[in-house]
Amino acid sequence: MRERTTGNVLFRIVSPVAVSGLLVALWWIAVSMTRDSIMPTPLQVALGFGELVQKGLLVKYTVASLFRVTWGYLLALSLGVPLGLALGWFAPVSIAVNPIIQLLRPISPIAWTPLAILWFGVSDLSPIFLIFLSTFFPVVVASAAAVGQINRVYVRSAINFGISGYALFRKVILPASVPQILTAMRVALGVAWLVVVAAEMIAVNSGLGFLIIDSRNAGNRYDLVVAGMVIIGLIGLVLDLAMRQLRRIKEFEWGFLGG
């Protein structure tokens, strides 16, 4: 049974290429047949891509977007993970803080855009703030849940050996939660990458999101719109592959078995 699909290396390389190629071909045929002057063909997109590289916009906008994601994301992790761990471990903190988190959490980060512009103006801080919001809440909730799901036997063993207080946190609570937190970090980075594009369409004058909206507004350059979309997809893929590598840390392999 396994041989048929997963065993064949050739199949694993050829089939995705074939499917992608087929879709590109369909796109090309559809645009050619409709003779649509606005919708670009794959070739036009590739040329647009070259134009972006030539003008230096590709690197510039990609760096701008990654810069915002990095800061918003790191800020969210550095505040969200500790807060989540505290929520999971100290019942009083949870009772006091959890309701407001649950209220703020379902609000789309995009809904905060007007406030972000009011507070931070048209600057890097606005998208960073929005990315922070989009990443912070999932990380808090996942970290708290991770602590809540720690096997009680671990804690009991540690206490039995006289480990308590901060040592208990450092030696048991934190490492026992890490696999779930890593998973949440990976999902959160994906969300951050989604949000930066949306935020840049509204709140700033650079970045891949701005590239897309600006290309459309300034002369219907849909070849650049689609080229921008492709770049966003590729970078998102690379980010996710990078985050996946975290599961390979030997110490935390146990948390990803069978997953």
Next chain:
Amino acid sequence: MDRPKIDVRDLWKRFDGQGTSIEVLSGVSFQVHDGEFVCFLGPSGSGKTTLLQIIGGFDAPSRGEVLVDGEVVAGPHPKRIFVFQESGIFPWLQVRQNIGLGLGELPPLERKRIVSHYIEMVGLSGFEAAYPHELSGGMKQRVQVARALAVNPDVLYMDEPFGALDSLTRLKMRAELVRIWERERRTILFVTHDIDEAIQLATTVIVFTPRPTRIQTVIEVPLPRPRDLESPAYLAIKEQICQEMGVPLRI
């Protein structure tokens, strides 16, 4: 004789739920002396584990008290180590780090020496740097036993530690535990629902009734070691326990 190592005095335990109340222990008293190997034997779902957790300090009785060395147990103690049925060791630590868990206060060299000693004793040489998920169930329990022995405890509380293992591994682990106990003479309280396991290991078997748990009978096992599982004396004790528990001897 001198003061008992462990003195269990009239323990009662009741779990209160919404509108229901389950009596788990009703008036359990016994004493264990230093160096004894005591098995708690009873049907599954009786209060044996609850009893051991109370003695270990992880749970409080509704009434009664437990004294160890003459002092009332108020919580877990690093000189009295609990060995859990499974997942007691930390999956994010290597074997040697797990075994060294309770040795944080010692200088590194001393720590290393003790860890190596117990790794060898439980037959895990070569697996020092392995992570628990790379080990079999039996090896994991050896790590847990080694981790417990490494802190030089007076007492081991073992809650069906071999319950999740296959029957061959279980037999081997019993033999090793007896070997270690004979060498180190810790006091061991061992929960099991397996009659043979109790007779093979214990100096004293305490047979418990189904819930609410009381002591049904206490049976001394004066058999010499290594124990012959087919000797008339062994079979006589087995027959006696089976009769006490209402278990048919022949199927």
